[in-house]
Amino acid sequence: MPGDRTSILVETTRRLLRRGATANLRKMINKTHAADISALFRHLSASHQSFLFAMIESPQTRGLILSELDENAMKRIAEQMPVSEMVEALHDLPNDDVADIIGRLPAEQAEAILQAMNDEESQEVEGLLGYDDETAGGIMTPEFVAVSQEATAQESIESLRKEHLDVEMPFYLYVVDENGRLVGVSSLRQLVLEAPERPIKEFMNTDIVSVRTDMDQEEVARLVARYDILAVPVVDSDNVLKGIVTVDDVIDIIREEATEDIFKMAGVGDEFVENQTVMRSARIRLPWLFASWIGGMMAALVVGGFAETLEKVAYLAAFMPVIAGMGGNVGTQSSTIVVRGLAMGRIHLADLWKIVGKQLAVGVILGAFYGLLVGTVAKVSFGQANMAIAVALGMLASMSIASLMGSLFPLIFTRLNIDPAVATGPFVTTATDVVSVFFYFSIATALLGI
C-alpha cells in the first residue's frame, strides 16, 4: 500500500504541476502526511521540490520532511530557508533528528541556527553533535523520562505531566541516583497499576539492558531486535544516563544496514543513489568494477599461457563460460550465506573451519553433479572420452574451489576487521574466474597430452 499510495501521489502531483494548478497543489500538499511528502519528493525535480515545500504551512510538517529527505535534497531546501523558518521547523522535531540535520548543513548556517534556538535545545543538539554519527551516541535522543529513585508512583506520574511534555515516546521511565547514574527502569503502565504512594525503587526493574554511547549503531539495532524492547538507554563510561535509542530509529537502521550489505555485495557503493545523475552513478560503480577488471586480466594471462592447448583443441573454449559461470554462482551463494549469517548473528567466527568445511562439502557435491552432467554433454557432442573427463573435472574443481573461497574470504575479512560484505560480489566471482580457468586448462592439457 505505501508503494501504491506513493505512485498515485506522484502521478497526481505531476499532473497538477503540468497544469499549473497551484491552488489544488497547495490544498493537496497540506493534507498529505510528511512521510508521504518526502517519498513524493524523491520523484520530483529540485525546482518542483522547492516550489512545493514553500507551500507547506505547518512548521512541524516542514521539520519532519527535512528529517526524512535524502541528504542532498535536504541541504538544497534548507539552504534556501531563512534562519527563523529553520528554527521554527526544527522546534518540534526530536533533538536527535535536529542534530542530524544541523550536522549536515554548512558550518555558517548551522552556527546561525544554533544561536537562534533557545538555550536548552541548542545545548542538547550541540551535545549530540559531539558523537560519531554511526554510534549509539549519534542516534540517541537526549529527551527521556528520568525520575529519582526516591520518588513514588504518584510523583513519577506527576513529573511526567509537568516536566516531560516534549518526550517523544514515554513508555519507559528511567530511574537514576543522585549522580544521574542509571539504576532501574519502570514503565508508564507499571506506574498506573501500582499503588500511588509506593516508592519506585521498590518495584522498578533493575535487570537493565543498556548500551554505551560509543557502541556501533548496528549492534544497538541487533540488541533491540533480539530483546524486543521499545527503547534502550544509552550511558557513558560512568553509567550516567545520556539518552535513549528508540525503536523507530532502529527500524531505519536495520533497513539501511540490509541495503548497505546488499549494495556492497553487488559492488554498487553503500547507499541508494539512483535518484541522482547518470554520471554520479557511473562514477560510484566504476571503481568497484576494477576488481573484476584485474581478475579478468589475470584470467586473460592464464588463458594466454594455454594458447598452444587452445589452438589444438579450440572446442575447449566452448566450455569455458559454463565452468567459470557455475563456479562464480556457487561462490556467490556461499559468500552470501556467510555474509548474511554473520550479519544476522547466526554464524560465528569461532566456527570458521566447520563453516568452510561444510561449504566445501556442498561445493564438491554440486560440482560432482554438474561435472557429470557437463561431461556427459561433452562426450555426446565430441565423442572423445579424455575431453569429457577434462571438462567434468574442470567443473568439479571450479565449483569446489569457488565454494571454499566464497566462504573463506568473508570470514577472513571479518577476522581482519574488514566488512565481509565487501569481500563478496566482484571479489569472489573474479577470483573464481581466474582459478577455474587455470584448473580447467591444466587438467585438459594433462589429460589430452598436449
Add this chain to the structure above:
Amino acid sequence: MPGDRTSILVETTRRLLRRGATANLRKMINKTHAADISALFRHLSASHQSFLFAMIESPQTRGLILSELDENAMKRIAEQMPVSEMVEALHDLPNDDVADIIGRLPAEQAEAILQAMNDEESQEVEGLLGYDDETAGGIMTPEFVAVSQEATAQESIESLRKEHLDVEMPFYLYVVDENGRLVGVSSLRQLVLEAPERPIKEFMNTDIVSVRTDMDQEEVARLVARYDILAVPVVDSDNVLKGIVTVDDVIDIIREEATEDIFKMAGVGDEFVENQTVMRSARIRLPWLFASWIGGMMAALVVGGFAETLEKVAYLAAFMPVIAGMGGNVGTQSSTIVVRGLAMGRIHLADLWKIVGKQLAVGVILGAFYGLLVGTVAKVSFGQANMAIAVALGMLASMSIASLMGSLFPLIFTRLNIDPAVATGPFVTTATDVVSVFFYFSIATALLGI
C-alpha cells in the same frame, strides 16, 4: 555485543557439556535471557538442546524460547513435551506467537493443546489460525486495549487497570463504536495528561493509519516503518478492530524480508538453512544453479558456432572471461539497484523506461571506459588494431546489454507479479554470459574478416 555474548555463551556451554557439569549448566541456563538461549541453541546438537531445555524451570522462559527457535528445533522439542507443560509454557506468550507455534505442530498435538487451554485463550488462538501466515491477520495479536467512545479519560485508565493486564504493550488505546468499528486512537500518555472527566471522543485522534487483515506482511512492515508508529490496528472489511501488529514483530519481518531478498538474489533458497545438513543445503542450491547451467550450455553452443574464428585467432579466447565477467558484474549491479529500490519503495513501475534508460546510459559509460582499457591492453599485447577494436567493442556491447537486461528483467518480473529478487543472480549473469559471448565473437569475426 549480542554476537560476542552468544560466542561466549556457546563456548561456556560446550565446555560444561563436555565436563558433564550438570549443576553448573542448570544454574547458568536459568540465569540466561530466553533470547540468548534460543541463539545458543542454534549452535548445539538436537540432543543437547533437549537436555538443556528440560533444565529450564520458568514456564515463561520455555514459552519464549519455543517462540524464537527455528521451526524444526521447536517442533522437535515441543513433541517431547506433555500437553500440560506445553499449555503452561504458552500461557504467558502473546497469542500471535502461540498461534504460530500451534500452527506448526502435528494436528493431533495441536488439538490436544487447544482443548487443554482456557476457553478465551483457545478461541483467540483458533481465530488467528484462520489467517494466512504472511498477512496482517497472521501476524497480529488480538490482545489490545479497546475502549468505548463514550468513556472518559479516567474510566479508560481504570479499564486499563482492571481488564487489560494481559496486553503486551499498551501504548495506544483504540476507541471503538458500539459495533466494534475503529473510530479513533489515543495514547496512555494522552490519558494521563488530559483532565480525568473529559470524554475520550473529544481528544482522540481520528486520523488513523490502519491495515486490513489480508494485507501482505511486507506492506504492513513498510507502513509501520514509514510512519514511525509503534503498533498498527488491523481491521476487517467492515472496519471492525480485530487486532494490532506491534513494532517488535515488524522488526523481525524487515530482517526476514531483507534476508529473503538477499538469498533469492544469490539463488540460495529463501531462508537461512545453514544450521542444517550438507545434503539439505546442496539440495536447495542445486535447482537454482540450473538456470546458469542452461545459460552455460547456450554459451557453449554460441562459442562452438564460432569454432572457425577461434581456430584462426586462439587469442580471442583470452578475453572471453573478462568480457563475460565484467558484463555479469555490471548486470548484477543494475539488477540489485532495481530489486532493492523496488523493495524499499524508491523505484516505481510507472517509471520503467526512465529507470531502464538510465541504467543503459550508465552501462554505456562504464562499457566505453573499460572497453577503451581492454582495447589498449589488446593493442599493446598483440599489436593488431582490428583485434583491439573487436575486444573493445565486445566489452562495450557486453556491459551495455548487461545493464539493460539487469534493470529490465526485474521490472518485467514485477509487472508479471513474479518476485523480482528471483530475476537477478543466476538469471541475469547467465543471460549476460550468452549475449556477451555472442556479440564479442560476431564483432571479432566481422572485423578480422574471417
